Amino acid sequence: xxxxxxxxxxxxxxxxxxxxxxxxxxxxxxxxxxxxxxxxxxxxxxxxxxxxxxxxxxxxxxxxxxxxxxxxxxxxxxxxxxxxxxxxxxxxxxxxxxxxxxxxxxxxxxxxxxxxxxxxxxxxxxxxxxxxxxxxxxxxxxxxxxxxxxxxxxxxxxxxxxxxxxxxxxxxxxxxxxxxxxxxxxxxxxx
Amino acid sequence: xxxxxxxxxxxxxxxxxxxxxxxxxxxxxxxxxxxxxxxxxxxxxxxxxxxxxxxxxxxxxxxxxxxxxxxxxxxxxxxxxxxxxxxxxxxxxxxxxxxxxxxxxxxxxxxxxxxxxxxxxxxxxxxxxxxxxxxxxxxxxxxxxxxxxxxxxxxxxxxxxxxxxxxxxxxxxxxxxxxxxxxxxxxxxxx
Numbered sequence: 001x002x003x004x005x006x007x008x009x010x011x012x013x014x015x016x017x018x019x020x021x022x023x024x025x026x027x028x029x030x031x032x033x034x035x036x037x038x039x040x041x042x043x044x045x046x047x048x049x050x051x052x053x054x055x056x057x058x059x060x061x062x063x064x065x066x067x068x069x070x071x072x073x074x075x076x077x078x079x080x081x082x083x084x085x086x087x088x089x090x091x092x093x094x095x096x097x098x099x100x101x102x103x104x105x106x107x108x109x110x111x112x113x114x115x116x117x118x119x120x121x122x123x124x125x126x127x128x129x130x131x132x133x134x135x136x137x138x139x140x141x142x143x144x145x146x147x148x149x150x151x152x153x154x155x156x157x158x159x160x161x162x163x164x165x166x167x168x169x170x171x172x173x174x175x176x177x178x179x180x181x182x183x184x185x186x187x188x189x190x191x
Numbered sequence: 192x193x194x195x196x197x198x199x200x201x202x203x204x205x206x207x208x209x210x211x212x213x214x215x216x217x218x219x220x221x222x223x224x225x226x227x228x229x230x231x232x233x234x235x236x237x238x239x240x241x242x243x244x245x246x247x248x249x250x251x252x253x254x255x256x257x258x259x260x261x262x263x264x265x266x267x268x269x270x271x272x273x274x275x276x277x278x279x280x281x282x283x284x285x286x287x288x289x290x291x292x293x294x295x296x297x298x299x300x301x302x303x304x305x306x307x308x309x310x311x312x313x314x315x316x317x318x319x320x321x322x323x324x325x326x327x328x329x330x331x332x333x334x335x336x337x338x339x340x341x342x343x344x345x346x347x348x349x350x351x352x353x354x355x356x357x358x359x360x361x362x363x364x365x366x367x368x369x370x371x372x373x374x375x376x377x378x379x380x381x382x
Contacts, residue, residue, distance in 0.1 A: 083379055083381055084381055119310065122314060122317050123310055123313060126313050144374050145374070145377075145378050148375050148378040148379075152378060152379055155346070158342075159335055183336070183339060184379060185379050186336075187274055187335075187336050187340050187343060188274055188339075188343055188379040188380075189376070189379075190272035190274055190275055191272065
């Protein structure tokens with residue numbers, strides 16, 4: 001990457017932007033890698049140096065997101081209740097999300113228009129949930145509490161994310177997580 | 192179905208049993224429709240009269256399950272809190288599950304061995320969650336409570352189901368639902 005970047009400045013970012021613009025304009029299915037490369041002023045070969053396929057443009061961030069959630073949760077204070085430790089990890093995602101809001105909004109429009117991408121998004125969330133449950137178990141939280149706290153945390157993540165990508169919403173991601181957690185707590189308390 | 196059954200008694204049930212036995216023995220991927228039909232003493236043509244493909248043998252019940260959950264939830268008393276109304280609907284599934292426990296256990300082994308089937312199961316659960324949220328909205332529950340109560344209900348369903356298909360567990364499904372709901376309530380309360 002370091003060497004390539006010298007002669008193709010920000011190829012990855014340009015490809016990502018071009019892909020997203022085309023997915024929004026024409027639909028994900030109808031867009032080819034050749035068209036993405038052309039729009040970005042790059043070659044197909046360069047595209048495949050950065051992304052395995054056109055779907056990966058939308059999902060490459062999942063690994064980083066998981067790593068951030070896992071490392072934040074792993075370093076939570078021992079005294080924190082599992083649900084609160086998970087929610088704090090989700091809240092911490094704000095630092096990486098903040099500058100990607102416009103990207104996330106466009107990405108959401110693309111995903112909402114394609115059933116296969118929605119399924120991939122579901123699987124991504126289930127993978128995150130399993131990763132969080134794994135960290136909780138390593139922290140000594142027994143099942144089913146580990147699994148339930150992780151599932152509840154992902155439900156909070158989903159709801160906060162939905163609101164955050166809504167074009168009419170200007171609240172910060174962290175605030176939306178806190179709000180969503182409070183709502184989940186009220187609902188499960190039978191309110 | 193009525194006419195066919197006269198000359199091929201219980202073809203559907205025989206195909207289902209044969210398929211499941213083969214999926215357990217050889218793996219889902221390695222089993223062909225021809226082998227399933229042969230094991231059941233029927234033709235491939237008969238198989239395709241009952242199932243669209245070999246995956247449908249494992250998932251045809253999803254529609255009935257959704258219908259039962261939706262109709263039970265729709266007739267819950269107005270006074271019930273959304274989470275309790277959803278949990279009561281999940282509990283009501285016991286009536287159809289009870290006689291299918293051995294089938295469900297075998298099916299679970301097949302699904303646990305195949306990533307694609309696990310993904311299909313996730314999508315099935317997400318579809319159930321969306322259906323339950325829809326019923327709650329029609330009952331006048333506003334979002335996000337409708338969505339969160341449905342998601343929480345599905346988390347309870349998943350956990351109760353996991354325990355119910357565990358060969359070492361002999362508790363009834365309804366009891367497992369009540370237990371799982373109590374655990375979810377404790378976890379989200381920060382215990």
